[in-house]
Amino acid sequence: MIATDTNILVYAHRSDAEWHDQARARVESLAQGRVTWGLPWPCVHEFLAVVSHPRIFDPPSSIDAAIDQVSAWLESPVAKLLGETDVHWELLRNGLRTGRVRGPMVHDARVAALCIGHGVVEFWTADRDFSRFPSLAARNPLQG
Secondary structure, three states, X not given: OEEEOHHHHHHHHOOOOOOHHHHHHHHHHHHOOOOOXXXXXXXXXXXXXXXXXXXXXXXXXXXXXHHHHHHHHHOOOOEEEEOOOOOHHHHHHHHHXXXXXXXXXXXXXXXXXXXXXXXXXXXXXXXXXXXXXXXXXXXXXXXX
């Protein structure tokens, strides 16, 4: 399973984003593919918050447009929302310690633990901070 980070989802949604065309094509390839792809719940929440924020985008996406976008992704027969599993605390605790995480990086550790708990083999992100979690193969699908 491949999972997507917030930034890839934002770029795919916002036509004014620098990486829009590449991200949109990559997300469409997941949605139309045969391999299960994951949307971690925290990334969905963050996506909704970011694209509708008036200090980030001018104009921001309406909350209805953002909701419709998430709904469209979830219509993919191979899309799966990733939430906490029974081993989440163990995975999160391990990621926090091995990644020497503190402060805002706890969010990334949570996303990494969700992905690991669901057997994600590749996490698509433009954020290099995920290299802190060696149990999760993170890759930027927008480069090369």
